[in-house]
Amino acid sequence: MGTSTNIVWHESIVTKEERQKLNNHKSAVLWFTGLSGSGKSTISTALEKELHLRGIRTYRLDGDNVRHGLNKNLGFSPEDRTENIRRIGEVAKLMTDAGLLTLTAFISPYREDRDNVRELLDEGEFIEVYAKCSVEECESRDPKGLYKKARAGEIKQFTGIDAPYEEPADPELTIDTENQSLEESVEAVISYLKENNYI
Numbered sequence: 509m510g511t512s513t514n515i516v517w518h519e520s521i522v523t524k525e526e527r528q529k530l531n532n533h534k535s536a537v538l539w540f541t542g543l544s545g546s547g548k549s550t551i552s553t554a555l556e557k558e559l560h561l562r563g564i565r566t567y568r569l570d571g572d573n574v575r576h577g578l579n580k581n582l583g584f585s586p587e588d589r590t591e592n593i594r595r596i597g598e599v600a601k602l603m604t605d606a607g608l609l610t611l612t613a614f615i616s617p618y619r620e621d622r623d624n625v626r627e628l629l630d631e632g633e634f635i636e637v638y639a640k641c642s643v644e645e646c647e648s649r650d651p652k653g654l655y656k657k658a659r660a661g662e663i664k665q666f667t668g669i670d671a672p673y674e675e676p677a678d679p680e681l682t683i684d685t686e687n688q689s690l691e692e693s694v695e696a697v698i699s700y701l702k703e704n705n706y707i
């Protein structure tokens with residue numbers, strides 16, 4: 509796989525644990541997964557604001573800052589989605605090492621890809637949050653008009669239409685965005701973080 513040789517790993521003198529202590533909270537990744545239109549962006553954005561107001565150091569990764577930059581050479585084939593998630597996982601790991609509470613909002617349709625990110629991180633650092641919403645409801649929301657385009661055949665391999673979405677088998681949290689309000693959804697995540705001593 510790797511092509512780099514003669515690489516020497518330099519341990520930092522300042523450790524992740526020391527950064528966490530300075531920040532007064534743990535670092536981890538809140539990994540939102542779900543269909544397009546399920547609410548990943550809306551919830552993670554509102555949640556980040558709430559966390560920031562509580563003095564938590566956060567960073568949000570989503571398509572705007574990843575697919576336009578780091579991953580702009582990737583499309584939506586199964587291979588490209590896997591590579592998309594792999595790179596985001598590596599970035600999230602660096603951010604966790606930097607002491608941040610990272611929020612990611614990607615469809616991440618493949619269970620194996622999400623599990624690989626979980627493996628990359630230490631125990632308890634990967635918090636999988638399933639934004640659960642039926643295709644029918646996502647399609648009726650259609651905030652970006654993409655389902656309409658997918659139905660018209662203008663977008664191929666659209667998740668939920670002609671590309672798969674594999675539901676999480678055992679997520680840390682499931683948010684039913686068809687039946688829970690945005691406020692309830694944000695509160696559910698904050699409660700989880702408090703109850704499990706992340707913040």
Ligand SMILES: Nc1ncnc2c1ncn2[C@@H]1O[C@H](COP(=O)(O)OS(=O)(=O)O)[C@@H](OP(=O)(O)O)[C@H]1O
Pocket residue numbers: 543544545549571575584588589590592593613614615616617652654663664665666667671
């Ligand atoms: N074919 C296809 N399938 C799904 N989504 C598509 C597609 N083409 C473009 N888009 C838009 O790209 C956003 C999904 O990007 P992600 O990086 O989250 O996808 S993935 O995790 O690699 O599957 C997704 O954003 P969200 O609606 O926020 O989920 C869409 O706006």
Ligand SMILES: Nc1ncnc2c1ncn2[C@@H]1O[C@H](COP(=O)(O)OP(=O)(O)O)[C@@H](O)[C@H]1O
Pocket residue numbers: 542543544545546547548549550551613639649651684685686688689690693
């Ligand atoms: N309970 C809810 N939680 C999140 N979004 C909701 C909820 N109910 C309705 N919505 C709406 O659904 C849409 C979700 O879009 P978005 O957050 O962009 O989804 P995603 O990032 O998963 O593609 C928004 O238009 C939002 O206002």
